[in-house]
Amino acid sequence: MSVEGKTAIVTGSNSGIGLGIARSFAEAGMKVVLNSYTDDAADHDLAADLSKEFGTEVRYIGADLSKGAEARRLVTEAGACDVLVNNAGIQHVAAIEDFPEAKWDAIIAINMSSAFHTTAVAVPMMRKAGWGRVINLASAHGLTASPYKSAYVAAKHGVVGLTKVVALETAEDPITANAICPGYVMTPLVEKQIPDTMQKYDLDRETAIRDVLLARQPSKEFATTGQLGGTALFLCSDHAAQITGTTISVDGGWTAL
Secondary structure, three states, rough: OOOHHHEEOOOOOOOOHHHHHHHHHOOOOEEEEEOOOOHHHHHHHHHHHHHHHHOOOOOOOOOOOOHHHHHHHHHHHOOOEEEOOOEOOOOOOOHHHOEEEEEHHHHHHHHHHHHHHHHHHHHHHHHOOOOOOEEEOOOHHHOOOOOOOOHHHHHHHHHHHHHHHHHOOOOOOEEEEEEEOOEEEEEEHHHHHHHEEEEEEEOOOOHHHHHHOOOOOOOOOEEEHHHHHHHHHHHHHHOOOOOOOEEEOOOOOHOOO
16 A cells, blocks of 8 residues: 555654654655644744655644643644654653653653653544554663663653553554664764764774764664664555554664673
8 A cells, every 4th residue: 555645743853763754754755744842944944845855745833742732732733644653752861869850751741641642632533544553763772771761761661562552452443553663873963972972982983983872782883764764664554564562673683682
């Protein structure tokens, strides 16, 4: 089945992984709704540029996904949702005894609770349309853990659990729900970390990447946003119609250790 003309909502999609997935969807002919909390001219220009590049409808809808009502409004305002990609997320690193309560609350709200709110609105739309895909961006940290990332790891484990529940509740519908679990992905945010890592450890770029940033990624290569987009697009295909309630790791072997 062609996904051309299907409507996809991708949260947190004005950069990084979300934008990579949105680009893959637009290239496949989907109608795409971009989202972030910023809602500035650059966001709307990005949607217009993608629409022109791929010859399909691309819109931008701003929403602060730390608020449940805003997450639900995003899907309602889109008017249709055949494919929902819950990608929005933030991070903070600190020992648990020093972890700021406000940061915990924000990470749980944006990384996990927003997926509950958007899915609760999108699933009835998918049932009415007779087809749907829920794709949650979890993480290798949804399957394993690292120190100093209590909120992020808790949220991503929660996203994996939520994915399984949605899959069971839609198992008899032509709807699937799956989680993609990336390891380290080359995004603008990660690119900005490289010079700081080089300086902190007094290393050249290649060594800083291989021995510090990718220390837990056996392939010693970053995944790309395009690869994540291709994985998401595969989950929208008929080939993946019986793949539901599971995780797909794109982590260079991280979770095989």
